Amino acid sequence: MLLIIFLWIALALVVGVLASGRGRHGFGWTMLACLISPLLAGIFLLVIADRSPHAKRPVPATHVDCPECGGRILREARVCRYCGATLAIPQEPPTLHGDP
Ligand SMILES: [Zn+2]
Structure with a gap:
């Protein structure tokens, strides 16, 4: 008992x-x-819904998450405003063409 x-x-x-x-x-x-x-x-x-601030939020199309610190920064940014890391220019995914 x-x-x-x-x-x-x-x-x-x-x-x-x-x-x-x-x-x-x-x-x-x-x-x-x-x-x-x-x-x-x-x-x-x-x-019930998760109220935690750590809950996953969708990343807006205009923003990306910094690979160094995880901060949310503008997609156009070249340098992270949180950690100062230099960011690679976001590359467009290769376009898929059916015919050459
Ligand atoms: Zn950063």
Whole structure:
């Protein structure tokens, strides 16, 4: 019985950690997981949208991610404004012609 309670709390803590990683209130989610069940809370957490700033955002067509620092910079930029790395001129993909 003690083991079940221990597992319950451990899973609730995991849910809390995951929640805070997703930009949610970790403590609140830990309490919620304790009250309902860690499994249910975990499922809720997966279903609701990810609020984390690290969540993947689409790269606008006018911007690219710097290969050196990952900063979002203008596609036309030759030097990264975050780390100062010199960037190669973006190359157009080779056009595919059916006939020469
Ligand atoms: Zn950079």
